[in-house]
Amino acid sequence: MLLIPCPWCGERDESEFTCGGEAHIRRPPDPDALGDAEWADYLFMRANPKGALRERWCHAHGCGRWFNVERDTVTHEIATVYRMGDPPPGEDGS
């Protein structure tokens, strides 16, 4: 059972949240120029690491807001939580 620190509400039980999967997937800047393989990569291919993963969560049964979490997929340890639009930790986000 996870205890997730919502950036707005503080630590709450996992049952209040829904997970939205991999974070920082960028919309293709020029969709018309994309081939089938690039569309497949954008729509379906996912990072599925055994270790640190950046993902989106929504405090669905709380404030209702989305935010980013960096979590280890083996230990479930949450390394950091940061708001939507903030750069990932250790990167300038450009």
Place this chain on the structure above:
Amino acid sequence: MTPARYSIFSLARNALGYHRNWPRAWRSPEPRPSYDVAIVGGGGHGLATAYYLAREHGIHNVAVLEKGWLGGGNTGRNTTIIRSNYLWDESAHLYEKSLKLYEGLSRELNFNIMLSQRGVLNLAHNRHDLKELSRRVRAIRLNGIDSEILDPEGVKAEVPILNTSPSPRYPILGASLQRRGGIARHDAVAWGFARAADARGVDIVQNCEVTGIDVAGGRVTGLETTRGRIAAKKIGLVAAGHSSVLAAMAGLRLPIESHTLQAMVSEPIKPVLHSVVMSNAVHVYVSQSDKGELVIGAGMDGYNSYSQRGSFRIVEAQIGALVELFPIFSRLRMLRQWGGIVDVCPDASPIVGKTPVEGLYINCGWGTGGFKATPGSGWAFAHTIAQDRPHALNAPFALERFASGRLIDEHGAAAVAH
């Protein structure tokens, strides 16, 4: 290398010797430096692939590499349910092939897999469920697969202990029933395939973790493992929850997310539940094992995980649903609870086929329902590896479907919403 046949006579003979002289069911060989085919993953699907490579295609120089122990992953962690009541033609044909192979498997492998075709019920709890189930049943019957609709009285006749009164929050309005569906002993499926593959010359190498895939000029040449380098002309990846990790070693990205799916068993009780009962709406599926334990499955955890530990939130929902359907179970105690790592595709259908790397084949994405497909998956995958092209049964399940858009949406086929 034919092993001693199991029979009533060998049982009697070994009973006289106090069961001290049974031969080993399979060897535990040191890996050789090279093989024609190396299968990564010694679960049911990998072992079945090796068996059918030897039996159907005459390829005996095969290794199955398993990082832990044989059948110790999802093969030994599922709820053992077998059925072929899938909506779309592609799935129906593949799962029905598997069910047909299961029906002859004990005899073929000379190993009792304890297949019990006791019937699988999928419950409907509202008018929409009923319409959806009757659509499914008709589609399934058009594919020549047995399936029928039961009204609440029919459900009550099949499973008298179900609460079919109008009082539950989600009352039971009917069910679909596949009478040929049922359960089998999951360990026995792995052991039976292992013994039969070993008898045909396949090396089953346990405690051998693959740490790298060697690719030269767009073609696989071998594997780096914790027991040294093993050269192989062809490599099949059959690693379920760890498929993404393995594929990354060959530079491939997969449309797979790994999640925990958990199950539990109760203390053993006298026979009370004859069928397998599944409910999509309230998220639980249950059968009673020959030992008398209830085997109870649930939905999967909603986030990526490799931990093999499920969340208590799921346990709570699963038991709540069970007790609403079967008030008689309310005072049962649970014996064990565990999790497995399932590999889930966006369309809830598997990937069985070739990869962009020559000589590298992949069989994954079975998600929450791979056990029922074990023999059919191995059969089709062995064909794909041996012939270097998919069989008609698994051609629709190629990795390329995510680029072509020909997805096979089977989200509704699972017993629970995922």
